[in-house]
Amino acid sequence: MATKVVATATVRAVKKRLLPTRAALTLTPSAVIRIKSLLQDREECIGLRIGVRQRGCNGLSYTLDYAKNKGKHSS
Template identity: 50%
Template sequence: MAITLTENAAKQIRKQLAKRGKGLALRIGVKKVGCSGFAYTFDYADELRQGDEIFASHDASLVVDAGTLAFLDGSRVDFIREGLNDSFRLDNPNIDHMCGCGESFSLKEPAKV
């Protein structure tokens, strides 16, 4: 199982961690919410927890817990600027449908957690 980072995403992770002054990585999670079932969560990882998987690329790291990895396997994390807005975006091959709001998604088949 793997998750990759683009250079833009890695640069932004390094920038945010440096600005914050601490942290090992960006932590990505999935929670049940929204009209389509799931949404991504983003937080800082100051330490590794039991069951965490770490993915490193371009001198930056992201952390995903074992329960979330099935939802994100094969994903590519990017950092996009559109006009005045910027955000992390995931190109996730496991998504079946993205809600019109762009915040929630459903999966092609239930992830085996």
């Protein structure tokens, strides 16, 4: 009894990073000036960490913290 192969396929895993198509956050020039002035007062901080948290029953809220080191997912 002979068997017939109809089709074969080779699957290969590819690690490709998706690049964002636009900026996740846009700052106005006055916001940039304000953030720079806030960071000048805290020399131990390297930046401002912005996040989103789920709060209460109505959804999400933004959080702002001073960053003292660069995290794993920071850019």
